[in-house]
Amino acid sequence: xxxxxxxxxxxxxxxxxxxxxxxxxxxxxxxxxxxxxxxxxxxxxxxxxxxxxxxxxxxxxxxxxxxxxxxxxxxxxxxxxxxxxxxxxxxxxxxxxxxxxxxxxxxxxxxxxxxxxxxxxxxxxxxxxxxxxxxxxxxxxxxxxxxxxxxxxxxxxxxxxxxxxxxxxxxxxxxxxxxxxxxxxxxxxxxxxxxxxxxxxxxxxxxxxxxxxxxxxxxxxxxxxxxxxxxxxxxxxxxxxxxxxxxxxxxxxxxxxxxxxxxxxxxxxxxxxxxxxxxxxxxxxxxxxxxxxxxxxxxxxx
Amino acid sequence: xxxxxxxxxxxxxxxxxxxxxxxxxxxxxxxxxxxxxxxxxxxxxxxxxxxxxxxxxxxxxxxxxxxxxxxxxxxxxxxxxxxxxxxxxxxxxxxxxxxxxxxxxxxxxxxxxxxxxxxxxxxxxxxxxxxxxxxxxxxxxxxxxxxxxxxxxxxxxxxxxxxxxxxxxxxxxxxxxxxxxxxxxxxxxxxxxxxxxxxxxxxxxxxxxxxxxxxxxxxxxxxxxxxxxxxxxxxxxxxxxxxxxxxxxxxxxxxxxxxxxxxxxxxxxxxxxxxxxxxxxxxxxxxxxxx
Numbered sequence: 001x002x003x004x005x006x007x008x009x010x011x012x013x014x015x016x017x018x019x020x021x022x023x024x025x026x027x028x029x030x031x032x033x034x035x036x037x038x039x040x041x042x043x044x045x046x047x048x049x050x051x052x053x054x055x056x057x058x059x060x061x062x063x064x065x066x067x068x069x070x071x072x073x074x075x076x077x078x079x080x081x082x083x084x085x086x087x088x089x090x091x092x093x094x095x096x097x098x099x100x101x102x103x104x105x106x107x108x109x110x111x112x113x114x115x116x117x118x119x120x121x122x123x124x125x126x127x128x129x130x131x132x133x134x135x136x137x138x139x140x141x142x143x144x145x146x147x148x149x150x151x152x153x154x155x156x157x158x159x160x161x162x163x164x165x166x167x168x169x170x171x172x173x174x175x176x177x178x179x180x181x182x183x184x185x186x187x188x189x190x191x192x193x194x195x196x197x198x199x200x201x202x203x204x205x206x207x208x209x210x211x212x213x214x215x216x217x218x219x220x221x222x223x224x225x226x227x228x229x230x231x232x233x234x235x236x237x238x239x240x241x242x243x244x245x246x247x248x249x250x251x252x253x254x255x256x257x258x259x260x261x262x263x264x265x266x267x268x269x270x271x272x273x274x275x276x277x278x279x280x281x282x283x284x285x286x287x288x289x290x291x292x293x294x295x296x297x298x299x300x301x302x
Numbered sequence: 303x304x305x306x307x308x309x310x311x312x313x314x315x316x317x318x319x320x321x322x323x324x325x326x327x328x329x330x331x332x333x334x335x336x337x338x339x340x341x342x343x344x345x346x347x348x349x350x351x352x353x354x355x356x357x358x359x360x361x362x363x364x365x366x367x368x369x370x371x372x373x374x375x376x377x378x379x380x381x382x383x384x385x386x387x388x389x390x391x392x393x394x395x396x397x398x399x400x401x402x403x404x405x406x407x408x409x410x411x412x413x414x415x416x417x418x419x420x421x422x423x424x425x426x427x428x429x430x431x432x433x434x435x436x437x438x439x440x441x442x443x444x445x446x447x448x449x450x451x452x453x454x455x456x457x458x459x460x461x462x463x464x465x466x467x468x469x470x471x472x473x474x475x476x477x478x479x480x481x482x483x484x485x486x487x488x489x490x491x492x493x494x495x496x497x498x499x500x501x502x503x504x505x506x507x508x509x510x511x512x513x514x515x516x517x518x519x520x521x522x523x524x525x526x527x528x529x530x531x532x533x534x535x536x537x538x539x540x541x542x543x544x545x546x547x548x549x550x551x552x553x554x555x556x557x558x559x560x561x562x563x564x565x566x567x568x569x570x571x572x573x574x575x576x577x578x579x580x581x582x583x584x585x586x587x588x589x590x591x592x593x
Contacts, residue, residue, distance in 0.1 A: 275407070
């Protein structure tokens with residue numbers, strides 16, 4: 001445990017910069033995967049459009065920060081997080097009412113629609129500067145390599161998301177979410193406030209995703225619509241859980257780490273095969289290991 | 303006034319094609335309860351196949367339709383029987399992701415085979431047009447719309463009156479009861495998928511004649527099909543027709559009067575609105591499976 005913590009925290013100081021970048025991406029993806037799983041894994045509402053919240057968070061933060069150019073550097077990120085998080089909370093709370101009436105695949109595709117609509121609005125309304133692009137002020141302290149600064153930031157954020165998910169998982173609220181996943185109608189009949197729980201899980205998941213999106217925007221430094229509203233992110237979030245184990249707490253972490261490693265380090269040189277390899281992996285996963293890595297381990301143990 | 307009439311006419315033509323492109327998706331969803339995210343790929347397969355056949359045989363692209371439909375019928379049967387069937391029994395999101403994985407692989411394969419560039423099929427009458435009152439019609443678009451309507455009617459008749467159509471409808475309504483009456487459900491599933499794939503291929507030809515296409519388009523055609531099905535109701539050619547026409551008209555009206563970048567936004571708002579006021583689709587019971 002301690003050794004792993006030391007490696008995670010201080011590893012980037014000695015690693016070459018390419019691997020620091022991969023490490024950032026792993027932690028960012030794991031954070032997103034866990035945030036997605038609060039709704040998609042626990043409650044069984046698999047969203048196909050969480051990139052919407054990454055984009056809304058990042059653009060809201062970037063715009064807010066550009067209105068206060070004289071703010072001292074240490075206050076920029078908190079401002080961005082507050083504004084980005086609030087915007088995601090409002091957006092998700094509003095769309096929760098119509099969208100959560102849908103179940104299963106309908107919910108998934110409706111979320112894909114939400115993500116596409118947010119992307120198009122960001123791209124076509126001049127106020128958001130989506131097609132032009134939006135610059136983020138540098139926030140890393142001068143004494144520190146920005147790559148390492150963002151690595152540590154992602155590490156803290158990822159752990160925070162995991163802690164929140166863990167708290168939820170072992171609370172009354174979490175048990176309620178699991179009962180919704182198993183059988184929503186029965187849960188409702190037995191007195192679980194399913195509507196309220198679903199909405200709350202949706203908002204929490206959206207806000208956490210949005211906060212990670214704010215950090216992501218800063219780490220890129222310059223974002224356009226295409227760089228944050230990405231359909232491959234929408235897909236990856238499901239794949240992390242599928243790969244690690246759907247509905248488990250650590251599944252998305254395992255899934256994100258292994259998928260990012262495979263796509264960035266092993267497939268990084270084979271760009272022509274990228275789609276094909278991702279698709280093939282998805283097909284094989286569903287046919288051979290529908291419970292993910294954790295499911296396989298559990299089956300072996302049993 | 304002329305502008306409105308022209309926009310509505312264009313919307314109707316586009317809508318007829320949306321309807322044809324969506325009817326297979328609707329049938330698969332109604333009978334198998336699978337959201338086929340590789341539907342757009344089947345549509346594009348039809349388009350590329352027609353492009354190859356019509357240049358190789360030097361015939362009108364619409365005449366390649368029987369060959370393309372037979373080809374995709376076989377592809378659909380095999381695809382369902384050996385791949386999708388394995389995920390049908392599991393949670394619904396799994397079969398959706400399976401088809402998505404296949405879509406990614408085939409999109410990549412199409413990029414290798416046909417390059418990522420835009421292609422189009424140009425029939426001999428590509429630039430002919432005629433006027434009906436103040437409204438201008440392209441010969442291409444009218445023949446595309448006519449082909450769509452004929453095919454949709456044929457499918458409706460097939461489902462209504464043929465023995466196989468009756469079995470397909472029975473399986474959609476009560477899978478278990480159909481099985482008890484001696485229906486081989488897996489075979490019916492595969493045949494349904496095959497028929498749907500054949501109609502997707504036919505839609506691909508019609509689309510190829512009036513619009514340029516590239517491998518990256520497949521996602522759009524899948525999403526359109528989904529919206530059409532939600533609007534119109536699941537599992538029937540009539541529902542697909544209503545949903546398709548509605549979508550086509552809304553798209554062209556938005557592009558004309560709001561802005562060319564916004565059809566998707568209005569499409570989605572319309573979708574949400576309809577889910578709120580009429581969650582079963584305009585016809586039929588679209589959401590029996592969704593709640």
